[in-house]
Amino acid sequence: MHLHRKEKKVHYKKVKGILSSSNGMNLYRGCLHGCIYCDSRSDCYHMDHLFEDIEVKENALELLDASLKKKRKPCMIGMGAMTDPYIPLEDQLLYTRGALEIIDRNGFGVTLITKSSRVLRDLDVLKSIQTHSKCVIQMTLTTYDEDLCKILEPNVSTTKERFETLLTLYKEGIPTIVWLTPILPFINDNEGNLRGILDYCIKAHVKGIICFDMGVTLREGNIEYFYFKLDQHFPGLKETYINKYGNSYIFSSPQNKHLMRIFHQICEENGIMHDHEEIFDYLRTYEDHRLNLLDFI
Numbered sequence: 001m002h003l004h005r006k007e008k009k010v011h012y013k014k015v016k017g018i019l020s021s022s023n024g025m026n027l028y029r030g031c032l033h034g035c036i037y038c039d040s041r042s043d044c045y046h047m048d049h050l051f052e053d054i055e056v057k058e059n060a061l062e063l064l065d066a067s068l069k070k071k072r073k074p075c076m077i078g079m080g081a082m083t084d085p086y087i088p089l090e091d092q093l094l095y096t097r098g099a100l101e102i103i104d105r106n107g108f109g110v111t112l113i114t115k116s117s118r119v120l121r122d123l124d125v126l127k128s129i130q131t132h133s134k135c136v137i138q139m140t141l142t143t144y145d146e147d148l149c150k151i152l153e154p155n156v157s158t159t160k161e162r163f164e165t166l167l168t169l170y171k172e173g174i175p176t177i178v179w180l181t182p183i184l185p186f187i188n189d190n191e192g193n194l195r196g197i198l199d200y201c202i203k204a205h206v207k208g209i210i211c212f213d214m215g216v217t218l219r220e221g222n223i224e225y226f227y228f229k230l231d232q233h234f235p236g237l238k239e240t241y242i243n244k245y246g247n248s249y250i251f252s253s254p255q256n257k258h259l260m261r262i263f264h265q266i267c268e269e270n271g272i273m274h275d276h277e278e279i280f281d282y283l284r285t286y287e288d289h290r291l292n293l294l295d296f297i
Contacts, residue, residue: 009050009053009054010053010054010056010089011053011054011055011056012055012056012058013055013056013057013058014057014058014059015057015058015059015060015063017063017067018057018060018063018064018067019063019064019067019077022078022284023075023076023077023078024077024078024079024081025060025064025077025078025079025099026057026079026080026081026082026083026085027056027057027060027079027083027085027095027096027099028054028055028056028057028083028085028087028089028090028095029054029055029057029082029083030050030051030052030053030054030055030083031051031052031054031083031084031087032052032054032087032088032089032155033084033087033115033116033153033154033155033156034153034154034155034156035115035152035153035154035156036151036152036153036225036226036229036230036233037152037182037184037216037218037222037226038051038222038225039217039219039222040082040083040222041221041222041225042219042220042221042222043219043220043221044219044220044221054087054089056089056093056095057095060095060099061095061098061099061102064099064102064103065102065106068102068103068106068108069106071108074106074107074108074109074133074286074288075108075109075286076108076109076110076111076133076134076283076284076285076286077103077108077109077110077111078110078111078112078283079096079099079110079111079112079113080112080113080114080138081113084113084114084115084116084156085099085112085114086114086115086116086118086119087116088155090118091118096112096122097121097122097125100122100125100126100129101125103129104125104128104129104132107132107133108129108133108286109129109133109134109135109286109287110126110129110133110134110135110136111134111135111136111137111138111177111283112137112138113138113139113140113179114137114138114139114140115139115140115153115156115157115162116156116157117157117161117162117164117165118157119137119165119169120165120168120169123168123169123172123174126169126172126174127172127173127174130173130174130289131289131290132288132289132290133286133287133288133289134175134285134286134287134289135174135175136174136175136176136177136207136282136283137166137169137174137175137176137177138176138177138178138179138210138283139162139165139166139176139177139178139179140162140178140179140181141159141162141163141178141179141180141197141200141201142159142180142181142182142183142184142188142197143159143188143193143197144159144188144192144193144196144197144200145188145193145196146158146159146160148187148188151233152184152187152188159197159200163200163203163204166178166200166201166204166206167203167204167205169204170204170205170206175207176204176205176206176207177206177207177208177209177210177279177282177283178197178201178206178208178209178210179209179210179211180194180197180209180210180211180263181210181211181212182215182216182217183214183215183216183253183259184216185215185216185241185244185251185252185253185254186237186240186241187234187237189214189215189253189254189255189256189259190255191255191258191259191262194214194259194262194263195262195266198263198266198267201272202266202270202272206272207272207273207282208272208273208274208278208279208282209263209267209272209273209274209279210276210279211260211263211274211276212276213250213252213253213256213260214252214253214255214256214259214260215250215251215252215253215256216251217249217250217251218249218251219249227241
């Protein structure tokens with residue numbers, strides 16, 4: 001593994017298709033956010049280049065436009081399941097903005113997942129989509145402590161900046177969903193971290209929070225990088241992980257049951273969706289907001 005390699009490359013690739021069978025897409029492959037736990041590094045995704053070398057799907061926008069024009073009825077389009085659509089390169093390439101404009105122009109809905117406050121750059125397009133369809137921004141929050149966040153997720157907006165982004169989106173009428181995952185055993189699996197994140201979610205009026213369990217999944221390809229970073233920032237913790245979890249895929253927090261009880265209780269008390277299947281149904285379901293306008297005619 002090239003764990004110490006610092007120089008980064010960008011390469012362009014023409015692809016045969018852009019939308020998955022479930023209408024999801026990733027405009028880029030690879031990422032520079034540097035999150036130490038990222039599952040997208042895993043070997044099972046068969047990336048044929050280093051993770052920090054960004055692959056740009058050169059013809060993605062024309063393929064997207066053609067695909068949407070062929071659909072019989074509008075639906076929700078998903079973005080960013082594998083690669084954050086607001087990586088730093090997006091500042092120059094504007095592929096994500098271009099995709100949003102195409103989605104808007106064709107009358108479709110959209111949901112995307114990001115850790116970056118860069119999403120606010122495209123607030124005008126998001127609000128335009130929201131006038132005719134559903135537009136939902138999903139944002140990952142894992143670590144309330146800002147200093148710890150900068151270690152675990154070093155090259156992207158901090159948790160406080162993401163909270164401020166969520167609050168702005170709420171004020172602008174864009175619904176939001178938070179991914180409270182992963183939670184790393186012996187690092188941020190504590191009640192203070194959980195309550196801090198949930199307090200942010202309440203203040204930002206998020207519609208729902210996805211949290212499967214308190215823990216992290218690690219497998220070949222990403223576990224090596226994760227352990228490398230543990231040695232760098234948390235000396236001795238790698239050995240704790242190896243002794244406790246061995247070759248497991250799921251690294252569940254010893255505090256899982258206690259923290260999940262708090263999670264569900266606080267969400268229930270504040271009217272926040274917390275059943276992940278209910279949230280996934282919400283994200284998949286297209287809404288025609290133009291029908292609402294007829295009420296005023």
